[in-house]
Each structure stands twice: as structure tokens, then as C-alpha cells.
Amino acid sequence: MNTTPSANRIHIIVLGACNSGKSSVINMLAAQNVSLVSDHAGTTTDPVRKAMEIPGIGPVVFIDTAGFDDNSPLGEERVRLTEKTLDDADIALLLTGENSDYEADWLERLKSRNIPVVKAVNKIDTDRRVPDGHIGVSAIDSIGKTELLDALSRALPTDFGEPDLLRGLVKRGDIVLLVMPQDKEAPKGRLILPQVQTIRALLDKGCNALCTTPDEMPDALDRLKSSPDLIITDSQVFGKVKDMTPDDCRLTSFSVLMAAFKGDIDYFIESAATIGSLKAGDKVLIAEACTHAPLSEDIGRVKIPALLKKRYGNVTLDFVAGKDFPEDLSAYRLVIHCGGCMFNRRLVLNRVESCRRQKIAMTNYGITIAYLTGILDKIVY
Ligand SMILES: Nc1nc2c(ncn2[C@@H]2O[C@H](COP(=O)(O)OP(=O)(O)OP(=O)(O)O)[C@@H](O)[C@H]2O)c(=O)[nH]1
Ligand SMILES: [Mg+2]
The missing domain is CATH 3.40.50.300 (P-loop containing nucleotide triphosphate hydrolases)
Structure with missing residues (x-):
């Protein structure tokens, strides 16, 4: 790129x-x-x-x-x-x-x-x-x-764009382990944008960025003299990575970083509580920036819906992709947005604003998965 x-x-x-x-x-x-x-x-x-x-x-x-x-x-x-x-x-x-x-x-x-x-x-x-x-x-x-x-x-707005992707989470010389599964969701021959941006931001801050996959993670940890200062994982393997994370090491995910970078992390975390109070008949809107054809392991179309249905049975899920986003959200109890790496910050913040105005909870993929796997209170952001 x-x-x-x-x-x-x-x-x-x-x-x-x-x-x-x-x-x-x-x-x-x-x-x-x-x-x-x-x-x-x-x-x-x-x-x-x-x-x-x-x-x-x-x-x-x-x-x-x-x-x-x-x-x-x-x-x-x-x-x-x-x-x-x-x-x-x-x-x-x-x-x-x-x-x-x-x-x-x-x-x-x-x-x-x-x-x-x-x-x-x-x-x-x-x-x-x-x-x-x-x-x-x-x-x-x-x-x-x-x-x-x-x-x-x-x-130019003074707060334009780039709030720091790693906002105070790292300092010069830190060792940061990046857990990046390369499953069939991963594009051929390259890394996805949030991973590339995170690696770049870590290097800019003088950190050591070590990349691994969930399978190799235990071996990587064994070989380090001490625990890494931070682990950043793909949120799809959050649960598994949490189990392998040493107690003295902080954990977060690419999509949680992106949520703060591209959205309103406080509103997303606050809204995660709404997931816990979903009941049969509630409608949830899942909004995805990419318009690619969904794959079988797709996080927004398959993984999150499966987790929600398992926990809350009869919730109704609607999907939108790309620039489509309904103006009237009153039918929904919750909006779950993707990480938004293909959107600019302004667009995602406009959607947050629209949800706030209509008093509709809005969170994102990474925070939803962290919540549903019971580790939201164990991650740093
Ligand atoms: N004299 C003069 N003519 C200009 C200037 N800038 C543009 N024009 C002319 O104004 C006409 C319209 O220019 P465009 O750039 O197509 O205007 P536009 O606002 O994009 O127009 P639409 O796409 O039709 O809405 C053209 O004939 C240009 O050559 C200028 O600085 N001075
Ligand atoms: Mg024109």
C-alpha cells in the first residue's frame, strides 16, 4: 500500500x-x-x-x-x-x-x-x-x-483525524505482541489496514512490534525474557488470547484501538451494557463499511449474529453495508458498527451523533465480542 x-x-x-x-x-x-x-x-x-x-x-x-x-x-x-x-x-x-x-x-x-x-x-x-x-x-x-x-x-478542525491510535498505551522501548490470525478471512499476501496502521504507529513511537499468530503465541511468550508490555489481538480470537495472556500484561484489540481512533470509544463502551439487556423481539442493526461479499467466517454477518442468537435467542438482526445507514433508527435498540477502517473519522462520528440524538445505543464489533466473551473489563483502551 x-x-x-x-x-x-x-x-x-x-x-x-x-x-x-x-x-x-x-x-x-x-x-x-x-x-x-x-x-x-x-x-x-x-x-x-x-x-x-x-x-x-x-x-x-x-x-x-x-x-x-x-x-x-x-x-x-x-x-x-x-x-x-x-x-x-x-x-x-x-x-x-x-x-x-x-x-x-x-x-x-x-x-x-x-x-x-x-x-x-x-x-x-x-x-x-x-x-x-x-x-x-x-x-x-x-x-x-x-x-x-x-x-x-x-x-482545518484542530482535532482533525488522527487522535493517536495508541493513546498513552505504550512508551518508547515497549515490547508489544501483535496476535494476527491468518485465516481464510485474511486477504491473500497482505495484512489488513488496522494491522498495518498499528505496526506503523508502534514503530513511530519507538516500540518493538512482534507479530505472531494464536498458534505460535505460547512459543513467542516462552522465548521472551519477560512478559510483553502490551498484547494487541485480532478480536475474533479474544477469548483464546486472553487465556494465554500473562497476568502482568495488558491486553487490547485492533478493533478496540480502531474504535477509539475512528469513533467514540466512551459511547461504545457505555452502549455495550445494552447488549446485556437485549430481549426477544429487540432489533439490532449491524453496519459494515466494506461491501465485499461475506465469507463464511465473516465477523459481522456470521460470528456476531451467532453469538447474539445463542445468548438472546430471538433478536432480529438487520444489516447495512457501505454508505447506507438509516436516518431513522427508532426501530433499533442497538447499532453494532464495524471497526470503520475504510471510513473517515467524521463519518463514523456522524453516525454516533445520530444514535446519541435518537437515544439509541451504538457500539462496535471489537467491543461486542469483548463483551460477549466476558472480557470487556479486562482490556485496556
Ligand atoms: N472567466 C473565468 N471563467 C471561469 C473561471 N473558472 C471557471 N470558469 C468557466 O466557468 C464555466 C464553468 O466552470 P466549471 O468549472 O465547469 O463550473 P462548475 O461549478 O463545476 O459547473 P457545474 O459542474 O456545471 O456545476 C466554464 O466555462 C469555465 O471555463 C474563472 O476563474 N474565470
Ligand atoms: Mg463541475
Whole structure:
């Protein structure tokens, strides 16, 4: 994997009326033609995502959208798609001054979602007025590029993205044992993203990361002079690994780390109590980021449902995958989310927020398995 995964990039959504130059401005910032430009209003239809590296900001994804005044027959649907795209936007770039009727409405939507906005006026080569608080640019003459990038960089939420994956769990020189079963769930010839990210984070912190499988774990422990400082396991083998973990060693899982990295660990842990009070007839929603065809040992489709059914009998399970997530959650007592490694933090936090607002418990795979195997109180996070 040579590039930053999309899920860890800053997502910048570009909004404005048809023909305001959204696609042109993205091309200017990218210094290449990544988005189709024309004088025909309604050139961009579905949101278009383009990953790139921006000096001073880092890896980003620009999301080019349809004009918010698109009133072609499909316009309403396009605007709905744009609105859905706000779910994973970290910042918005709003091009103003062209059909401004819609601006107040969109500013209100952005505000209600706490998405910071940079306002810009494009086409200043044609003598446009640049109101206070706006950046003047010309995509055609490449004017205002530096100012615009500075403004985007300043608008970045200070808590953006990467809360530290290992938040205080390790210090320089620690020995950390990573237990990673390579079963048929594991992709051929590579490691999955949470494992790669954890190894990288450990190395960055000057820790020694030792990788093993559950079968080799006892041997690895025998050969170490003392217990490792921390064991991080795949949550599917939590129970087994807990039994082999020395008493003086702390234990956590990749998905618990990801839960804190990509979600709201406190809400997830608090919500785990709801699992214990599930009764026959309750509905549980299982939400998975990946849309891959489920395998027989799939954790969200098979393992967790089997554990829940065994304990609570007649609970009803609904499944959603990818960007699908119901707005109305009132039918559910509990939402169980995957680790979210393919989503950005903003999207998962929006889902947590939606659950909180509707007073629905939400937790994730790793915490559910830890709870159901009775070790939630024995892990560190
Ligand atoms: N004079 C001038 N024209 C521009 C500038 N930027 C874009 N244009 C022109 O404005 C028209 C629309 O540009 P686009 O980038 O396609 O605008 P858009 O907002 O993406 O449009 P839709 O996708 O249709 O909503 C094109 O003819 C561009 O050449 C600019 O800075 N100055
Ligand atoms: Mg366009």
C-alpha cells in the first residue's frame, strides 16, 4: 500500500451554484485537470472524489459536487447526493456570488453539522466584487491559489483525524505482541489496514512490534525474557488470547484501538451494557463499511449474529453495508458498527451523533465480542 488510505485523508467538499467554477477551482488546486469543466450548467452530476497531496495540508480528497441550483430533471436527486456527501466532509469550500439564493440555506446546513466553511469568489478576472471574509480567486488565471490553500489549512478542525491510535498505551522501548490470525478471512499476501496502521504507529513511537499468530503465541511468550508490555489481538480470537495472556500484561484489540481512533470509544463502551439487556423481539442493526461479499467466517454477518442468537435467542438482526445507514433508527435498540477502517473519522462520528440524538445505543464489533466473551473489563483502551 503506497498511498495514504482515503479514509485517513482530509475530505474537502466543494459547493456552489452551477457554473460557479467548482470543477475549475479543484483543477487549479490540483494543478491538473482532474474534473470535467464546461460552460454547460450541470456538467458535474454525481459527486466526484479526487485524492491528492496538497502542500501545507497533506493528503486530501476533494469532493466535486453538482451545482446546488441544478434544476434539471435529475437536479433534485443530485442535490440529495450532495447533501449525503456532507456526511464525510471535514471542511467545505463554498463558491459564492453566482446564484446566491441558495447560499444561506447551505451555510445553515454546514453550520448544523459543524463543518467549517471557507468562502471564496471565483472568476475575479472578470471584475467580481470580493466581499469581506471571502477569498478571491480566478481558476482560469490561477490567481489566489496560495491564499485559498492557506484559508483551507487554517479552517482545518484542530482535532482533525488522527487522535493517536495508541493513546498513552505504550512508551518508547515497549515490547508489544501483535496476535494476527491468518485465516481464510485474511486477504491473500497482505495484512489488513488496522494491522498495518498499528505496526506503523508502534514503530513511530519507538516500540518493538512482534507479530505472531494464536498458534505460535505460547512459543513467542516462552522465548521472551519477560512478559510483553502490551498484547494487541485480532478480536475474533479474544477469548483464546486472553487465556494465554500473562497476568502482568495488558491486553487490547485492533478493533478496540480502531474504535477509539475512528469513533467514540466512551459511547461504545457505555452502549455495550445494552447488549446485556437485549430481549426477544429487540432489533439490532449491524453496519459494515466494506461491501465485499461475506465469507463464511465473516465477523459481522456470521460470528456476531451467532453469538447474539445463542445468548438472546430471538433478536432480529438487520444489516447495512457501505454508505447506507438509516436516518431513522427508532426501530433499533442497538447499532453494532464495524471497526470503520475504510471510513473517515467524521463519518463514523456522524453516525454516533445520530444514535446519541435518537437515544439509541451504538457500539462496535471489537467491543461486542469483548463483551460477549466476558472480557470487556479486562482490556485496556
Ligand atoms: N472567466 C473565468 N471563467 C471561469 C473561471 N473558472 C471557471 N470558469 C468557466 O466557468 C464555466 C464553468 O466552470 P466549471 O468549472 O465547469 O463550473 P462548475 O461549478 O463545476 O459547473 P457545474 O459542474 O456545471 O456545476 C466554464 O466555462 C469555465 O471555463 C474563472 O476563474 N474565470
Ligand atoms: Mg463541475
